[in-house]
Amino acid sequence: MKFEEVKLEELHTEEFINRKTEEISSMVGDGLAVNALSGGVDSSVVTMLAHRALGDRLKSYFIDSGLMRAGEPEHIVGLFKKLGVRVENIDAKKQFFGALKGKTDPEEKREAITQTFYPIVFARLAKKSGATYVFQGTNYTDIEETVAGIKRQHNIIEQLGIDPQEAYGYKIIEPLIQLRKPAIRVIAEALGLPAEIYNRPPFPGPALAARVIGEVTPERVKTVRKATQIVEALLCDTNAFQYLAILHQDRVTGIRNGKRDYGMQIEVRCWDSEDAKTGRPTALPHDILIRLAERITSEVPGVVSVTYNITPKPPSTIEAV
Ligand code: XMP
Numbered sequence: 244m245k246f247e248e249v250k251l252e253e254l255h256t257e258e259f260i261n262r263k264t265e266e267i268s269s270m271v272g273d274g275l276a277v278n279a280l281s282g283g284v285d286s287s288v289v290t291m292l293a294h295r296a297l298g299d300r301l302k303s304y305f306i307d308s309g310l311m312r313a314g315e316p317e318h319i320v321g322l323f324k325k326l327g328v329r330v331e332n333i334d335a336k337k338q339f340f341g342a343l344k345g346k347t348d349p350e351e352k353r354e355a356i357t358q359t360f361y362p363i364v365f366a367r368l369a370k371k372s373g374a375t376y377v378f379q380g381t382n383y384t385d386i387e388e389t390v391a392g393i394k395r396q397h398n399i400i401e402q403l404g405i406d407p408q409e410a411y412g413y414k415i416i417e418p419l420i421q422l423r424k425p426a427i428r429v430i431a432e433a434l435g436l437p438a439e440i441y442n443r444p445p446f447p448g449p450a451l452a453a454r455v456i457g458e459v460t461p462e463r464v465k466t467v468r469k470a471t472q473i474v475e476a477l478l479c480d481t482n483a484f485q486y487l488a489i490l491h492q493d494r495v496t497g498i499r500n501g502k503r504d505y506g507m508q509i510e511v512r513c514w515d516s517e518d519a520k521t522g523r524p525t526a527l528p529h530d531i532l533i534r535l536a537e538r539i540t541s542e543v544p545g546v547v548s549v550t551y552n553i554t555p556k557p558p559s560t561i562e563a564v
Contacts, residue, residue: 361410474487487562
């Protein structure tokens with residue numbers, strides 16, 4: 244790999260922040276840059292660093308792909324407003340659902356998301372605002388897993404041999420490429436981001452699309468979104484590394500109101516992990532598991548079965564797609 248990892252033990256927080264701010268200023272010069280904020284710790288740190296370096300010459304956008312969790316676009320835009328960073332919400336639901344239509348293969352779905360983010364949504368935003376740079380929160384683990392051929396993280400471009408300048412008309416700046424998550428959380432806190440952001444469980448770039456097996460339609464995302472809300476509410480006090488709901492493609496026979504109901508299945512995953520490279524299923528108390536099943540089957544229309552994944556990573560991965 245072209246980049247050396249900066250390990251948590253070797254990280255000098257203030258020095259890193261100052262160095263990155265200077266690097267960004269000198270790269271962008273008098274130009275303009277755009278940045279897509281998702282509210283995850285990586286993109287939040289990138290937003291703050293770029294805002295420090297560029298002020299008004301940075302345009303930050305929240306891309307509403309239609310794949311985010313309940314209330315997320317408004318919440319994140321509001322949170323950054325309080326921090327003095329103006330973020331514009333861009334409704335790109337049609338583009339994303341259009342690109343995902345009819346696709347069931349995991350890599351094809353990831354590719355559809357990449358092909359919507361870069362050449363369509365980002366390129367339009369860069370063009371509209373006259374920016375020549377786009378920021379991205381790619382981290383060391385994303386690169387490692389993509390290069391190893393495990394999963395194509397949606398934000399990997401140059402490492403796959405694509406020149407963004409040639410392909411899309413802008414350059415990409417990736418200030419966090421040498422860091423893993425624990426180090427990024429330390430930087431987030433030092434930059435004044437709230438605990439809600441720096442302690443945030445990881446959330447994948449393809450968002451809820453990484454948790455829908457089979458075709459990603461607005462209806463199916465609605466189902467997994469509702470289940471996610473319940474899983475997050477019941478598991479947020481567990482101290483687990485990450486917890487999520489997955490919508491399966493296969494249906495199973497259930498019973499509702501004394502009648503056969505051929506319904507949907509939700510799988511719950513809850514992980515103990517340090518850096519997402521490996522993971523173990525959290526030993527959740529039985530009563531929490533039962534509560535998850537009760538709430539999901541009664542509050543998410545059409546779901547008749549809830550399972551808990553007991554497989555470690557590897558051979559599982561954290562997300563399903
Ligand atoms: P996996 O599923 O690869 O996830 O074991 C490792 C960690 O990365 C987070 N994450 C992503 N996962 N595609 C993914 O599959 C992405 O684009 C992505 N971005 C972040 C994932 O949630 C887990 O913490």
